[in-house]
Amino acid sequence: MSAVSTSPVIERGTATSRIAAIAVAVIIALLAIAPQFLSAGAVDRMTALFVYVILAAMWNALAGFGGLVSVGQQVFFGLGAYFAIRLADAGLNPFLALFASGIIVGAVSWPLSLFMLRLRNGEFAIGMWVIAALTHLLVNLDRLVQGETGTSLISLNAYDAGARRAAIYWLALASMTALLAILFGLLRGSTGAAIRAIRDNEDAAASVGVRVTGTKRLLFVLAAFGIGIAGALWLATSITFQPKTYFNVQWTAYMIFMVLVGGIGTFEGAILGALVFFLIETWFGGTGVWYLVGLGATAVLFSLFLPRGLWGTIEERFGLRLLPVGYRVRFPAATDGDGMLSPQQATPYREKA
Amino acid sequence: MSLLAVEDLVVRHGLLQAVRGVSLTIERGETLALVGANGAGKTTLLRAIAGAHQPAAGRVLLSGADLTSVPSHKRVGMGIALVPEGRKLFVQMTVEENLLLGKTTGRPGDWSVDKVLEMFPNLKPRRHAKTGHLSGGEQQATAIGRALMSNPDVLLLDEVSLGLSPLIVDRVYAALQGLIASGTTIILVEQDLNRALAVSDRVICMLEGRVALEGPSKQVSREDVTKAYFGLHRKSPGSVPA
């Protein structure tokens, strides 16, 4: 083909993304002072929302960026709560226990990753489910937990209810912000290029020297850590620990729903998905079983007809990027008269790793 | 009416246009050789005729009937069979099973497992061996046999000599001569110019997805083809004689 005279323009941020960055800072600041103005119930709901955002972002990090679809992520959610109980029982300050528990979950996930990451696709997905089922059974054997009867994070009751509620709210907000920042930093940094290369084509990435397994392991451990924190936070809000509730596959179902609806493999999509899920739960959660049928059906429909999710579709249609994690190449609209680049191939906005 | 006609065919692989407006015809009983450098679009053209690639524009006609939207498995039933590049045998299955798969469409004709084994006697002792364990020549024979089992009107052969020793290639070509003598219509993609010219009635040289040269094999000189091969001699596309 004849040479294209105008070279493509490479850019990182856009005007929209700079406005978005300021908006994010403002939103976080507003959320931080929100408990002053919100009712107790609203604070609890907002805490739940933050946990959902963490769950969605972490599952998305694993599936959307690492190409690892797991249906056993409830194992880390359950372990996050379980280790918090254990640490608090051993005398650690309950708030510290929440954070320490996340770290232990992350540490446990490391040796697990050595084994599980050698499985691919569906085998990894369901293999993780087996791990979750086994871990659930083993936690049940702990005398402290008393089988399915469960136990409580009693030491948290020492704090005044109002102060406790606000403290957990701030912890959840801080955890969410920190985890999203870590993920954002990873995706923008040098690891980000590797992650996107793996997302687009794992074999090709490996052949040009991308450390596929190492990068996947990083995402696996990050996701375990984040979901562990989420489980510990959930325990802090509800106090009681029943293994059946925490090791329930429905947590993974929620994660999948949020990410599929929001947009798998997009940073903003997971957050949008968590918001959508939060609203649906608020409005329809009371309808019980039909609500769950609806969630499942929506997941099926999105996987079939809108696999890029809401955000992915918006991004594709309008070339909109709020929090750019990659670079974008703008092709000058030009063809070489030879038909090699037809107009629909010269998409004006196409993100490249 | 020509047995097979390709009209202004365009096939894309993503951003790349592998075939850019090719037209050709082939008469019953004719042998047509497609030559050209790597990436000239020969394999893509052959696969598009077989239905493995959906064209972006243009048509494929068999005895005047438009095949463009007919899936590959139905084209086999209508009399088009491809021996794909790299043979693409079912390696977990035996020679006999591979051959029987060619019979799937139930198209009438006299090809049978025994007739194929007669044509390729070296396959006889390997009848129940998995094709993954065969030598290259045996695999190629099985692949040709599998295509013949569907009793095709048009046999498309893609690089049948690739990766085989000269001795084995001679054997494969001897078998092809038999097919040609029996009146089978053949389109053949071949890297070896001498073999292509020797075995065919007509030759088409492709360059960058277009027809660069076309003519009767006996009249075209080796030099003409070589020039067309490297784009030194370029016939304007579309001036293919009907």
Added chain:
Amino acid sequence: MSNQIIQGILLGGYYALIACGLSFMFSVMRIINLAHGSLAVFAAFALWWLASRFHISPLVGLLIVLPLMAATGWALQRFLLERSARGGALLPILTTFGLAIVIDNLLFEQFGADTRSLAPYIGSLSYDSWEWPGSIYVGKLAVIMFASAVILLGGLQLFLTHTRLGRSIRATSEDPDTAGLVGVDARRANAIAAAIAMVTVGLAGAFLGMRATFDPYAGAPQLLFAFEAAVIGGAGSLWGTLIGGIVLALAQTLGAQVHPQGFLIGGHVAFLIVLFIRLSTSGLGLRGLLRLPTRKPT
């Protein structure tokens, strides 16, 4: 002890039954159907509904339910999996997981949380037993179940090797594009394979209902059992599935001996040990584990 081993082996027949559809679909379409267990429970509920509502014996009910399952499999492949598989290897996992949630909760909506069983509708078959030498009593149902597994696996093997349709399905599983080029309708072959898989799921669901109890959320453990048996046995061979089922059942039996809650733990641990050994010796990921050939790039 030998009594328990025999019971364990016979229980392995059930696991082989539930696993063979999963591994069959995986080896043909390379899709792990996460709704597999839920569909088995669906079949069990369908039989229970026919029996409790219309007094149709489950054995007769199978004549209605198995064709229904075949149609379900066909539709599943044509309307969901085919479309979903075009989006890559990961999407079908999400689609079938969503489907499992839908099925489970619809069953809950329709039949409530109560556990059900088909045992009351099969008369003495549920408790009759034969006495074997050495005063070992084996349940008639367990023996029938095991025999069904052997017949089903053998029949499937014969079908795949000796019929034109069977060869078409194997060719499609190896390389769908080339299968098309030799005249095989790959879409049809896949849909038929899915229909066959669902018939085996229907049969497994019937035995689940007859030998034990089930509730709307019983699908998930059945899926895990099926997956574990398939992996232990190696999905490449149908007979391996039977071995896998037996190993799983024996490990569970052993686990129950060690600890009162050890039944399920024993199975999971055995699965992980087998997985660990194979992973550390093969190095090929699960494709090597299941002893499947790598599908040729298309």
